[in-house]
Amino acid sequence: MIRVTTSTPNPITDSTELRTQMGAVRLSVHWLGTSKALPASQQAEAAATFGANRDFFSARKKLIDTRHPAYRKVTSIRNRIVSLWKGMTVPYPDPGLRLIRRDRIQIFEIEFQQLLQELSQAVLQLEREFGELKSIARERLGDLFNEEDYPSHLDHLFRIDAEYPNVEPPNYLQRLNPELYEEQSRRIEARFEEALELAEESFLQEFQQLVTRLSERLSGEADGKPKVFRDSALTNLTEFLMRFRQLNIRSNAQLEELIDEAERVTAGLSPESLRSERTMRETVREQLQQVGEVLEDQLELRPRRQIVRSRSREEVVSDAT
Template identity: 50%
Template sequence: MNHSILDEPQPAASSGRPAERLRTTMAAARLSFTWLGVRKSLTAVQKNQAADSFGAEGKFLSAGKKLLDTTHPAFKAVTAVRGRAVAYWKGISLPYPEAGIRLIRQSEITDFDQRMSEFQVELETAVRELDRHFEELKAAARIRLGDLYDPADYPHSLAGLFAIEHDFPAVEPPNYLKQLNPEVYVQECQRVQQRFDEAVQLAEQAFLEELGRLVEHLTERLSGQSDGKPKVFRDTAVSNLSDFFERFQQLNVRSNDQLDALVERAQQIVTGVAPQQLRDNGNLRQKVASQLSGVQSSLEGLLLDRPRRNILRRAQ
């Protein structure tokens, strides 16, 4: 059956609208890393030597060596930059069913680009500091690894071996397909529409699971006891919920009325309630715990009705 450009798939009346909102207001953002490997497999000879001590055959043994102490403060500082970059990326974005890609608001592109550049500068500074300790780390490895130590496993310098990279990959069908092969173009439009439908499901699932974890944790802290006394909880048990509400308001695709209602209900329960008030006022503590318990039950019902689907695709 032949198709014309006028036959391009239109958004469905129900699930299509949230997906179309994603397509028109969000951009794909990908984060990737260049990172020094700190583990290396043993050679065949080394594996045979290790196997002999167990009376085993080397070909049935999988073994490796750790080249550097990743608990060294300088190495942890490098790793921390990567962790902050990933946390920022995930904090302002929604999942997309392609490995390594998430959706950010188009209005956030400039800020995202600038923030990633700042993380790269932070990383370069941390790597320079790590490079100052590189000889020290290699000397420690020589002692720990003994005969397994091989100077050839280590680069001369760490400069350029760590990097944070980001880009904005195209997820829409290329326009040239309209002229070259209209039928393939229509198929690609349908494929992209399906991906954004899946992205809506992933967003709902992520919000449900995160809210569930936060509510469960705070409820358990408020209602439980330890040695006959109310359990201790950190301020973050409350502030993390506030952060979630703000992010939900910014990224919500308005695709699930039940989820929207539960988020609003949870927000009303804790709005204006300070952590210290919950510590000082037993009645307030009990009231908030009881109300959040009701939200938790409703969330569990939604999660049971919506079993997690493994629709994230591996990068080819």
């Protein structure tokens, strides 16, 4: 769970503020492989069974039962770590990098380290039960089982690292080659403009999906009864609204207005009240449906807006060079 501070972070209204108030963070996941390609001899044997050409055939074997509770525990913690990383960051154009508010790095690190401790304990438990997992695999794989496919220890095979690379051009470059430094600075400036677009796009898409999901769950009946309404339909939306405020990126005025409206509509709501009060359900559904329609229009207009911004950015870079 992401901790929410009571203080409001400084707003980010353009790519320059995004660049000065955010830093890059990369999450590297190193994980035990749970399947393996069959050796050439077994591949050929399997291909022959189906009369298949060996060059057009491939087969893999599953090494462990990934549904085993001990393995599912470590994967659930991995998923929580990835969710923490994505929930406190916005996209950056470079693969594997995301942007985090610099004033939120300490909060992220506290949560991250706590989850790493949980992961370490879960891996220890998995190692205790790994013999059982291998026995199950030996029974199910038959002649395909190979003891050498399995590590003797697991502690180094489940690792998640968080790094904070510097995406700015190095200061020494300014002394050695000022022209190259300026060129790299303009390139980074363009990357942050693109990052701002990606952040807006990400907000719009997630917001639209959550609003649509909730309004759909509140509409109509199935088999003469109200549709099944799970708590997550509401809590996922309210958590998104809270996360948006914590990131405090205010580069899109219309999105900001829609966020305000969604907060007004959902203020004080509980899953129980939406289940029990039909009139409230209908009122909330109608208001959220209106928000969703505007969001859909924004997403449809998005490609055109991106083209205009991209051309403008190219002109700035071209003029500067």
